[in-house]
Amino acid sequence: MTFHIVTIFPEFFTGPFNHGVIAKAQAAGKLEIRIHDLRHWTRDRHRTVDDRPFGGGEGMLLKPQPLFKAVEAILPERTSKQKVILLSAQGMPFRQRMARQFSELEDLLLICGRYEGVDERVAQHLVDDEVSIGDFVLSGGELAAALIIDSVARLLPDVLGNEDSSRNESFTEDNEGLLDCPQYTRPAEFRGWKVPGVLLGGNHEEIKRWRQAASREKTERLRPDLLGGRQIRKA
Numbered sequence: 185m186t187f188h189i190v191t192i193f194p195e196f197f198t199g200p201f202n203h204g205v206i207a208k209a210q211a212a213g214k215l216e217i218r219i220h221d222l223r224h225w226t227r228d229r230h231r232t233v234d235d236r237p238f239g240g241g242e243g244m245l246l247k248p249q250p251l252f253k254a255v256e257a258i259l260p261e262r263t264s265k266q267k268v269i270l271l272s273a274q275g276m277p278f279r280q281r282m283a284r285q286f287s288e289l290e291d292l293l294l295i296c297g298r299y300e301g302v303d304e305r306v307a308q309h310l311v312d313d314e315v316s317i318g319d320f321v322l323s324g325g326e327l328a329a330a331l332i333i334d335s336v337a338r339l340l341p342d343v344l345g346n347e348d349s350s351r352n353e354s355f356t357e358d359n360e361g362l363l364d365c366p367q368y369t370r371p372a373e374f375r376g377w378k379v380p381g382v383l384l385g386g387n388h389e390e391i392k393r394w395r396q397a398a399s400r401e402k403t404e405r406l407r408p409d410l411l412g413g414r415q416i417r418k419a
Contacts, residue, residue: 185340186216187333188293190254191326192233194219200330209343217333218258222246225253234299243300251295251306258293265290268311271325271332272297275314278332282315286332287339294332296325361410362403365395 189197197219201207209215223231234244259266267289276282286292295302295311307314317328338344368379382394403410 185214185287185289185337186218186291187337188218188220188258188291189296189326189329189333190220190222190251190258190293191296191324191329192222192298193296193324193326194221196326197330201333205343206334206337209337209340212342214340214343215337220254220258222250222254225250225257237300241300245300246298246302246306248303248305248310251302252310255293255295255310259291263290266293267291267313268293268295269332270295270297270302270307270311270314271316271328272301272307272314273316273319273321274301275316277319278315278317278328278335280335283332283335284339286336292333292336294325294329296329298324360399362399363407363410364402365399366402 191197197217201210201217206215206217210217222233226232233246233250235247237243237245255268259268262268265288267286269292271294295306315328315332317331322328368383372379372384380394382390385391
């Protein structure tokens with residue numbers, strides 16, 4: 185899979201993808217990340233990518249011309265296996281289900297917004313979707329792009345050492361969309377706090393039931409919004 189990032193700050197991505205799972209996956213040829221400088225598609229000597237909004241208002245907007253030229257050059261004949269996403273505080277929330285859908289693509293192109301936003305014609309006529317990583321405002325879409333790529337990349341085949349790792353996590357369908365259960369490691373007792381005895385007993389069926397119940401309890405306590413009115417089934 186190939187990830188494309190359109191940005192006015194290509195140097196931003198020097199660090200985030202040079203470590204951990206993403207770096208190993210790139211080295212092994214499991215994925216490719218291409219950084220595109222939006223200013224490459226400008227024609228004036230100042231390489232202008234922004235302008236004032238019509239009707240007045242604070243700040244500047246990214247102009248439509250460079251963005252259309254960039255996307256049309258990078259993906260000249262878009263197919264159903266390619267998507268163009270505008271990263272925007274106004275977009276639909278990014279969720280694990282969306283990450284899994286993105287992981288089935290051949291190309292994912294992420295446009296990093298900046299300033300006060302992007303000309304609305306980009307959202308209406310160029311991109312497939314607007315996506316937000318949360319109900320807050322960032323200075324630009326670069327951080328959001330890095331987060332989305334990390335989330336999607338770990339779902340690709342052979343990127344993680346254990347494929348079950350991505351199926352048994354928080355928010356996955358295998359986990360009923362709930363939070364992952366609490367996890368413990370050695371020592372079995374630390375400062376008087378003990379690991380639940382069921383995890384030490386070796387009965388896999390009992391451990392499975394405990395994990396399911398603990399997952400539901402943790403979701404009810406920390407993220408009741410994920411339950412959507414569902415009743416918690418007691419073990």
